[in-house]
Amino acid sequence: MTGRELLSPSGQDVVFVLVGLVTLGAAVLCVTSRHLVHAALWLVVALGGIAVHYLLLTAEFVAWVQVLIYLGSVVVLVLFGLMLTRAPIGPSPEADSRNRPVALVVALAAAGVLVTLLVDAFRTTWIDLDTPHGTSRQVGDGLFRAWVLPFEALSVLLLAALVGAIVLSRRPGKRPEGGER
Template sequence: MTAAAPGLWPPTPQEVVFLFLGLVAAGSALLVVTTKQIVHAALWLVVSFGALAGCYLVLTAEFVAWVQVLIYVGAVVVLLLFGIMLTRAPIGRSADLDSGNRIAALVVAAGTAAVLVTTVVAGFSQVYTPLVPGQGAAGSLGASIFRNWVLPFEALSVLLLAALIGAIVLSRTDIGGKD
């Protein structure tokens, strides 16, 4: 944004931290989709989400970072582990976690990555923004939610209630249909 924007290389110290965290996030995400043990996939997901929360912290979005830790690392992964346990997934190494179309999936994913990375690099390679701490603090974000975004917030609460009731109805066996 400014005229004195530093070049893309060497990275600033913030960018070094961000690149390290990003490397951890991408590497553990890669392990999530390639590991042969389903419980390990859930645990690598914790590492990936944690590194992403660190990325949010570096980007000064601290409230989003803590929400990420609370909901993703805390709740979502525990939910996934319960799902693994309840579906009696094979604990330990199992060879049939991948379906037969790995090659096609690899081609599609590589194509997606190529297109997205070229587009993004072509579009934003010159954009630099200095990081100002405190932009994503809970105070300013909360004021923003409850002043400007209160209608989507309420709609979201209704959606969450509907999802809750739906999950209960789906998972209880003694609530049958009226047939």
């Protein structure tokens, strides 16, 4: 396609940058907020923004899976974890540890290096988004033809994780009256 310039963005570019700013702001608030529950809710905004990015990249199946699993179950699990560890509702002054300046320096250095490298590497690269590339039919074809064995292995792994979580969170040493555990 002719007329592709870095400074003449298309509508998709504009929407992507705007949603990206929202996502990045929510992520920064998620890792800096002193309210633990607020941090979890900012995580919802950040992951939802990433789902919107998947939609903009025409990967709609991945977007809906992201909404269902991340927003639906992972965040609920995190909120349950915060409640069960008796997280304070108000601001908790001990949310950050003492090595916060070091973490800030490391993160800024990594961001600087990565952004410089990636902008230099992909300065002249465009994605063609005119034909969709991630409808559920296409992803299903790929998933159940080429990737069916890893898919089944992953289901076994999920089962193992489920059993592991149950075993870990069971209270030890207290047998019920029947003697069976």
